[in-house]
Amino acid sequence: xxxxxxxxxxxxxxxxxxxxxxxxxxxxxxxxxxxxxxxxxxxxxxxxxxxxxxxxxxxxxxxxxxxxxxxxxxxxxxxxxxxxxxxxxxxxxxxxxxxxxxxxxxxxxxxxxxxxxxxxxxxxxxxxxxxxxxxxxxxxxxxxxxxxxxxxxxxxxxxxxxxxxxxxxxxxxxxxxxxxxxxxxxxxxxxxxxxxxxxxxxxxxxxxxx
Amino acid sequence: xxxxxxxxxxxxxxxxxxxxxxxxxxxxxxxxxxxxxxxxxxxxxxxxxxxxxxxxxxxxxxxxxxxxxxxxxxxxxxxxxxxxxxxxxxxxxxxxxxxxxxxxxxxxxxxxxxxxxxxxxxxxxxxxxxxxxxxxxxxxxxxxxxxxxxxxxxxxxxxxxxxxxxxxxxxxxxxxxxxxxxxxxxxxxxxxxxxxxxxxxxxxxxxxxx
DNA sequence: GCATAGTTCAAACGGTCGTTTGAATCAGAG
DNA sequence: CTCTGATTCAAACGACCGTTTGAACTATGC
Numbered sequence: 001x002x003x004x005x006x007x008x009x010x011x012x013x014x015x016x017x018x019x020x021x022x023x024x025x026x027x028x029x030x031x032x033x034x035x036x037x038x039x040x041x042x043x044x045x046x047x048x049x050x051x052x053x054x055x056x057x058x059x060x061x062x063x064x065x066x067x068x069x070x071x072x073x074x075x076x077x078x079x080x081x082x083x084x085x086x087x088x089x090x091x092x093x094x095x096x097x098x099x100x101x102x103x104x105x106x107x108x109x110x111x112x113x114x115x116x117x118x119x120x121x122x123x124x125x126x127x128x129x130x131x132x133x134x135x136x137x138x139x140x141x142x143x144x145x146x147x148x149x150x151x152x153x154x155x156x157x158x159x160x161x162x163x164x165x166x167x168x169x170x171x172x173x174x175x176x177x178x179x180x181x182x183x184x185x186x187x188x189x190x191x192x193x194x195x196x197x198x199x200x201x202x203x204x205x206x207x208x209x210x
Numbered sequence: 211x212x213x214x215x216x217x218x219x220x221x222x223x224x225x226x227x228x229x230x231x232x233x234x235x236x237x238x239x240x241x242x243x244x245x246x247x248x249x250x251x252x253x254x255x256x257x258x259x260x261x262x263x264x265x266x267x268x269x270x271x272x273x274x275x276x277x278x279x280x281x282x283x284x285x286x287x288x289x290x291x292x293x294x295x296x297x298x299x300x301x302x303x304x305x306x307x308x309x310x311x312x313x314x315x316x317x318x319x320x321x322x323x324x325x326x327x328x329x330x331x332x333x334x335x336x337x338x339x340x341x342x343x344x345x346x347x348x349x350x351x352x353x354x355x356x357x358x359x360x361x362x363x364x365x366x367x368x369x370x371x372x373x374x375x376x377x378x379x380x381x382x383x384x385x386x387x388x389x390x391x392x393x394x395x396x397x398x399x400x401x402x403x404x405x406x407x408x409x410x411x412x413x414x415x416x417x418x419x420x
Numbered sequence: 421g422c423a424t425a426g427t428t429c430a431a432a433c434g435g436t437c438g439t440t441t442g443a444a445t446c447a448g449a450g
Numbered sequence: 451c452t453c454t455g456a457t458t459c460a461a462a463c464g465a466c467c468g469t470t471t472g473a474a475c476t477a478t479g480c
Contacts, residue, residue: 008457008458022331023236023331023332024234024236024330024331024332025331026233026234026236026237026331027236027331027332029436029437029438030437030438030439031436031437031438039458040457040458040459040460041438041439041459041460042439042440042441042458042459042460043457043458043459044438044439045438045439045440046456046457046458047457050438050439051437051438051439116331119329119379119382119384120234120331121232121233121234121235121236121237121326121330121331122233122234122237126384155405158405158409159409161385162376162385162409164385165375165376165379165384165385166372166375166376169329169372169375169379172329174329174336174375175371175372175374175375191419194419195365195368195418195419198417198418198419199368199369199372199413199417199418200413200417201417202412202413202415202416202417203409203410203412203413203417205412206412206415206416207408207409207410207411207412207413208405208408208409209401209404209405209408218427218428239466239467239468240467240468240469241466241467241468249428250427250428250429250430251429251468251469252428252429252430252469252470252471253427253428253429254468254469255468255469255470256426256427256428257427260468260469261467261468261469
């Protein structure tokens with residue numbers, strides 16, 4: 001028989017991140033996923049074990065390159081010593097948005113998936129995402145505190161969660177209800193990352209309690 | 211018989227906004243709602259017509275006082291002429307967060323409900339929320355553009371969706387996974403609104419593309 | 421008291437959910 | 451070819467979903 005370019009396992013992961021990103025975890029059935037992936041329903045439990053395990057595998061796979069790139073940038077910045085807040089914000093935001101901007105449709109699917117899962121209504125799902133991005137969180141927070149000595153530590157943490165949230169919202173495209181809307185235009189011009197970074201830099205530099 | 215302080219209809223709305231706020235629309239069943247409200251399942255379809263109609267009624271009821279207050283503040287600001295960006299941001303954010311801070315537990319439930327529905331995974335639900343808050347959106351955008359003449363109109367719209375998103379995330383408490391975390395501390399001191407407003411004002415004043 | 425409209429009730433409807441089963445099919449090694 | 455382990459398959463499992471039904475109950479006006 002013809003050799004499929006993607007294994008069943010890969011097709012399931014690809015379709016899962018697409019559908020989960022569109023309808024959320026609760027709003028997407030395994031049957032919808034397996035039909036779209038041209039796989040049997042039992043294949044999910046065979047390859048992953050359960051619906052939640054499929055989600056976990058999809059999150060891990062989607063986050064891996066983002067985490068790697070963030071770690072790499074953070075290492076590089078710290079090697080040079082004393083990164084600015086803008087350096088750090090850029091090192092955090094760009095790996096998340098480059099998915100959308102520089103990898104075509106596939107990247108947009110992954111970004112929407114990540115952004116959606118990060119703020120899923122179910123706390124269980126959110127924790128699943130948080131566990132995947134936690135490892136570098138403390139490093140970022142420490143670097144941000146050092147770069148913003150005038151701001152109180154709690155204020156820096158406040159800024160960090162705002163950055164995390166805004167990035168997720170733009171990744172999930174939940175802010176662009178109408179095609180051709182304001183945000184879509186910004187994204188089309190490839191300036192979304194720059195706009196978001198400028199927005200956040202101003203907020204971090206001058207909008208945090210001291 | 212004893213007169214219940216709340217009618218079945220009111221109990222359903224109260225429990226609905228609590229449960230929808232906790233688990234999202236898809237993640238909450240009518241049976242869970244009716245059991246908690248001590249009502250029969252058929253009561254939902256009798257009083258509202260369907261699950262989605264129940265959600266619609268809950269959204270409308272929860273948003274009404276927020277919209278009213280925002281309109282009132284906007285009227286007041288425009289009567290005085292030439293409101294600043296901070297005036298406008300404050301007039302938008304405070305009505306949304308006062309729910310949490312100044313109405314006790316009940317207000318926190320309503321705020322979480324609104325914040326969650328605003329960015330529900332399902333676009334259908336998000337549009338349902340947007341329809342409820344649209345009427346004043348264009349007024350706010352126009353006033354913001356006038357207050358920020360140095361910023362491009364698309365940049366102002368970009369800032370507006372960021373404000374909307376950050377407010378919803380803080381309302382939904384999705385940014386506070388662990389009790390006693392950084393954000394909870396900020397909220398406990400009653401300073402969340404001030405911190406968020408300062409964050410947004412700095413971003414609007416200095417973080418928007420011209 | 422009796423009719424009437426408003427409300428609640430237990431029960432069931434058809435459908436979909438995630439998961440499991442056990443047989444069928446596959447590819448590769450001996 | 452035969453054997454073996456990995457993979458796929460149709461089918462069914464019990465549970466839960468939103469919705470509907472028609473009878474029972476409640477309160478109010480006559």
